[in-house]
Amino acid sequence: MPAVAMNVNGNAVSGEVEPRTLLVQFLRESLRLTGTHVGCDTSQCGACVVHVNGKSVKSCTMLAVMADGCDVTTIEGLATDGSMHPMQQAFMDNHGLQCGFCTPGMVMTALDIVNRNGNDLNEATVRKELEGNICRCTGYHNIVKSVQAGAKAMGE
Amino acid sequence: MVENGIGASVRRKEDKRFLIGKGNYTDDINVAAQTHACFVRSPHAHATINSIDTGEAMASTGVVAVLTGDDLAADGIGPLICGVTVTSDDGEPHRAPAHPALAQGKVNYVGDHVAIVIAETLAQARDAAEKVDIDYGVLPAVTDTGSAADEGQQQIHEVAPNNMCFNWPFGEKDAVEAAFASAHKISTLDLVNNRMVTNPMEPRAALGEYNEGTEEITLHLTTQNPHVHRLVLSAFNQLAPEHKLRVVGPDVGGGFGAKIFVYAEELVVGWACRKVKRPVKWTSDRTEAFLSDAHGRDHVATAEMAMDENGKFLAMRVMTQANLGAYLSTFATMVPSYLYAFLLAGQYTTPLIYSEVKAVFTNTAPVDACRGAGRPEATYLVERLVDVAAADMGLDPAEIRRRNFIPVDAFPYQTPVVQCYDSGDYEAALDKAMAMADYDSFSARADEARTRGKRRGIGLSSYVEACGIAPSAAVGQLGAGVGLWESAQVRFNPTGNVQVFTGTHSHGQGHETTFAQLVTEQLGVPFENIEVIHGDTAKTQFGMGTYGSRSLAVGGVAIAKACEKLIAKGKKIAAHALEAAEGDIEFADGNFSVAGTDKAMNIAEVAFTAYVPHSYPEGLEPGFDENAFFDPLNFSFPAGTHICEVEVDPETGVVEIVKYTAVDDFGKLVNPMIVEGQVHGGIVHGVGQALLEGCRYDSEGQLITASYMDYAMPRADNVPSFDIDYAPTNPPHNPLGVKGCGEAGAIGAPPAVINAISNALGIKHIDMPATPENVWRAAQTAALG
Numbered sequence: 055m056p057a058v059a060m061n062v063n064g065n066a067v068s069g070e071v072e073p074r075t076l077l078v079q080f081l082r083e084s085l086r087l088t089g090t091h092v093g094c095d096t097s098q099c100g101a102c103v104v105h106v107n108g109k110s111v112k113s114c115t116m117l118a119v120m121a122d123g124c125d126v127t128t129i130e131g132l133a134t135d136g137s138m139h140p141m142q143q144a145f146m147d148n149h150g151l152q153c154g155f156c157t158p159g160m161v162m163t164a165l166d167i168v169n170r171n172g173n174d175l176n177e178a179t180v181r182k183e184l185e186g187n188i189c190r191c192t193g194y195h196n197i198v199k200s201v202q203a204g205a206k207a208m209g210e
Numbered sequence: 211m212v213e214n215g216i217g218a219s220v221r222r223k224e225d226k227r228f229l230i231g232k233g234n235y236t237d238d239i240n241v242a243a244q245t246h247a248c249f250v251r252s253p254h255a256h257a258t259i260n261s262i263d264t265g266e267a268m269a270s271t272g273v274v275a276v277l278t279g280d281d282l283a284a285d286g287i288g289p290l291i292c293g294v295t296v297t298s299d300d301g302e303p304h305r306a307p308a309h310p311a312l313a314q315g316k317v318n319y320v321g322d323h324v325a326i327v328i329a330e331t332l333a334q335a336r337d338a339a340e341k342v343d344i345d346y347g348v349l350p351a352v353t354d355t356g357s358a359a360d361e362g363q364q365q366i367h368e369v370a371p372n373n374m375c376f377n378w379p380f381g382e383k384d385a386v387e388a389a390f391a392s393a394h395k396i397s398t399l400d401l402v403n404n405r406m407v408t409n410p411m412e413p414r415a416a417l418g419e420y421n422e423g424t425e426e427i428t429l430h431l432t433t434q435n436p437h438v439h440r441l442v443l444s445a446f447n448q449l450a451p452e453h454k455l456r457v458v459g460p461d462v463g464g465g466f467g468a469k470i471f472v473y474a475e476e477l478v479v480g481w482a483c484r485k486v487k488r489p490v491k492w493t494s495d496r497t498e499a500f501l502s503d504a505h506g507r508d509h510v511a512t513a514e515m516a517m518d519e520n521g522k523f524l525a526m527r528v529m530t531q532a533n534l535g536a537y538l539s540t541f542a543t544m545v546p547s548y549l550y551a552f553l554l555a556g557q558y559t560t561p562l563i564y565s566e567v568k569a570v571f572t573n574t575a576p577v578d579a580c581r582g583a584g585r586p587e588a589t590y591l592v593e594r595l596v597d598v599a600a601a602d603m604g605l606d607p608a609e610i611r612r613r614n615f616i617p618v619d620a621f622p623y624q625t626p627v628v629q630c631y632d633s634g635d636y637e638a639a640l641d642k643a644m645a646m647a648d649y650d651s652f653s654a655r656a657d658e659a660r661t662r663g664k665r666r667g668i669g670l671s672s673y674v675e676a677c678g679i680a681p682s683a684a685v686g687q688l689g690a691g692v693g694l695w696e697s698a699q700v701r702f703n704p705t706g707n708v709q710v711f712t713g714t715h716s717h718g719q720g721h722e723t724t725f726a727q728l729v730t731e732q733l734g735v736p737f738e739n740i741e742v743i744h745g746d747t748a749k750t751q752f753g754m755g756t757y758g759s760r761s762l763a764v765g766g767v768a769i770a771k772a773c774e775k776l777i778a779k780g781k782k783i784a785a786h787a788l789e790a791a792e793g794d795i796e797f798a799d800g801n802f803s804v805a806g807t808d809k810a811m812n813i814a815e816v817a818f819t820a821y822v823p824h825s826y827p828e829g830l831e832p833g834f835d836e837n838a839f840f841d842p843l844n845f846s847f848p849a850g851t852h853i854c855e856v857e858v859d860p861e862t863g864v865v866e867i868v869k870y871t872a873v874d875d876f877g878k879l880v881n882p883m884i885v886e887g888q889v890h891g892g893i894v895h896g897v898g899q900a901l902l903e904g905c906r907y908d909s910e911g912q913l914i915t916a917s918y919m920d921y922a923m924p925r926a927d928n929v930p931s932f933d934i935d936y937a938p939t940n941p942p943h944n945p946l947g948v949k950g951c952g953e954a955g956a957i958g959a960p961p962a963v964i965n966a967i968s969n970a971l972g973i974k975h976i977d978m979p980a981t982p983e984n985v986w987r988a989a990q991t992a993a994l995g
């Protein structure tokens with residue numbers, strides 16, 4: 055079985071995987087980082103979004119071996135010293151989550167939106183950018199507010 | 211106001227774990243020596259099974275077991291049940307074909323369970339599943355709701371001639387006919403309530419563990435009601451005695467009804483883990499979820515309204531054909547009958563209503579409750595028919611509603627369809643919504659849109675629903691196999707913090723926060739010292755779970771009653787400690803005090819005294835821990851008016867929702883932030899049904915919308931932000947004054963959206979989903995394009 059080595063949330067990790075192993079399976083099953091979720095099998099829902107080398111990626115659509123040598127950040131890697139990242143805090147403050155299942159993917163996507171669009175986001179931009187993340191609970195209203203508020207807080 | 215008490219938008223206790231990736235969903239749980247399961251499913255909609263050869267699969271790498279329906283039957287497990295009886299017009303109970311958890315000689319829909327393959331890894335299980343060799347004898351399939359019972363159709367179940375489950379007439383047929391015969395005007399509408407796939411974002415999963423020493427099975431399930439699962443699996447499916455079966459619903463990623471039911475996979479995993487003496491884990495992928503989760507809605511109906519010359523409703527007649535799928539899911543029969551026909555009065559004084567519901571079997575996945583369950587179907591029909599009636603009478607849709615509303619002074623109001631509405635002010639909600647939506651100046655906006663080649667439309671929906679499910683005596687009379695009370699336990703620990711055990715289940719609703727607010731309000735214990743515990747039959751005494759917007763309206767009251775018992779006991783303890791008469795003790799803000807003195811004791815001190823009863827009232831039990839059960843006296847009746855304004859591009863058929871207003875009556879709000887979130891989510895569920903979501907089978911029974919590529923879920927850019935407000939009234943039967951809010955949006959939205967599109971195009975009706983293609987065709991027909 056091929057060996058993979060990568061940096062996940064600042065920790066060097068390695069393992070042997072079947073070639074067909076998806077990055078999300080490696081994260082969830084080998085590393086037991088179960089914050090990254092699987093909500094579909096067609097790369098549509100975004101529950102699995104992580105960052106690979108600083109860019110958002112649907113980890114269900116990438117093989118673990120493709121991430122060999124990469125820097126990977128998952129939802130578990132955002133909080134520092136027990137305090138949440140401003141984007142996580144914004145989701146809590148704006149009730150941007152209900153069941154929590156889509157949430158890790160939403161937060162990771164939100165960070166990527168900020169990285170590419172800056173801290174002052176209008177509603178239309180956020181809605182368009184969230185097109186690849188499905189939430190069944192919130193109706194998006196409060197997710198949009200959360201992303202805007204989180205983006206702003208990150209700029210302060 | 212108590213800090214973090216009733217009425218405060220407290221931030222949620224549950225959020226942190228979800229936000230930092232520390233949620234604990236079923237698939238996140240891994241146990242030692244765990245195996246992985248894959249189900250072999252039928253690729254055919256309707257077929258006999260001539261033979262199953264598991265030899266090659268068994269020999270496949272890593273395989274632990276391959277089990278089929280024969281193995282299940284040999285162990286006397288199953289079949290799955292439907293828990294509500296509906297009496298058909300021949301006086302017989304509904305037809306209930308056997309629903310084996312693994313097929314017995316025949317499959318009846320694509321995705322039907324044939325075998326389970328258990329292996330060391332999921333990949334090995336999947337590889338081996340492909341090697342199970344099944345010889346099918348393919349039969350013609352029945353998939354269309356409207357024609358499933360027609361003469362000459364392929365028969366699916368021997369026990370159900372003409373594919374009929376039941377034909378359920380309800381109401382005074384002759385009186386309705388007489389009213390129609392003498393009516394000034396009759397409005398008629400044919401409509402389809404499109405089939406939905408419920409689609410909570412977390413797919414279903416099951417993890418079964420068997421302890422040979424204790425002979426106990428522990429099942430972690432994606433369930434909305436762990437005790438209901440345990441009861442059914444034990445009492446009806448013979449999985450294990452109730453006291454030897456533990457069901458845990460850990461964090462659950464949304465339910466919307468789809469996780470109420472007892473599914474084949476859950477029973478089979480529970481049985482298989484004992485058989486192979488290893489933990490067995492199964493997690494659905496999304497395709498399996500589309501194929502095998504219970505679907506929702508799927509009606510075809512004809513509705514007629516008889517009116518006098520003032521547009522006053524005289525009588526309504528509704529003929530409905532409802533698709534129940536291939537087998538009866540756990541509550542399937544109740545949804546198109548009691549949860550549907552009993553809501554056909556809507557907000558109106560229509561004195562006579564007659565309905566007939568024909569429920570049919572087809573070669574499709576079972577159909578059961580989906581957010582709102584029956585009530586969205588009723589509301590859609592009524593609120594669309596009312597708009598058609600308004601057009602036929604030349605009245606504004608708001609005006610015809612006003613003329614027929616149950617007036618505010620008429621409550622309690624006995625409808626002709628069983629329900630007795632306890633409270634409401636329908637006109638207040640309508641007025642407020644119209645003001646917020648700027649209804650009166652709509653025509654100026656429509657004119658402006660026209661200059662840009664667009665068509666604007668505005669649509670009202672004034673809904674009422676029956677929640678707080680449910681008074682046990684009422685549902686018992688209707689043929690339900692269970693009571694629908696709720697239970698709670700409120701336990702002080704000796705150090706003064708509180709654990710609240712509830713039989714309801716939170717899978718997004720925020721009970722851990724809302725219920726803690728109730729307790730902090732009532733007992734004065736700081737919010738952060740209260741923990742709400744749910745979802746584990748080994749922890750919580752009993753409970754009927756979460757659906758039908760019942761958790762606060764029923765479960766919340768049980769908590770309040772347990773708190774009352776604690777206060778009563780605390781008075782005895784405080785009286786003894788403070789050397790006063792029990793009758794002189796008052797309780798407020800967490801303190802027991804002697805009236806008219808400054809002698810007082812905090813409830814935490816009382817709790818400590820109860821656990822360390824060195825000096826204690828004679829004869830009083832130690833401990834500070836109380837149970838309560840609550841059985842509601844009536845349903846609750848949330849209601850409201852939703853107004854949707856759309857802009858349609860007749861060239862492309864694209865519909866944009868430009869403004870959406872909702873004014874709801876949920877009674878008292880415990881956490882307004884959470885309530886608003888429930889409304890948002892419900893509306894988008896309803897908008898999804900109205901604009902995007904349509905589950906389709908082809909004539910051979912293949913599900914052609916089996917992924918998010920083909921089944922359009924509402925996404926962030928399909929919907930706007932919403933304007934939400936309330937017009938509350940007090941429900942006299944509910945001790946907390948609450949009504950329930952979880953389903954309102956999904957009930958109110960579909961007719962508001964379709965009324966708006968019909969208004970925009972100047973057409974009588976368009977079926978859901980109003981996709982660009984359907985809207986474009988309608989615009990072409992209306993010669994607008």
Ligand code: FES
Nearest residue numbers: 093098099100114
């Ligand atoms: S799981 Fe990756 S997009 Fe759905």
Ligand code: FES
Nearest residue numbers: 152153156189191
């Ligand atoms: S919070 Fe449940 S799917 Fe988004």
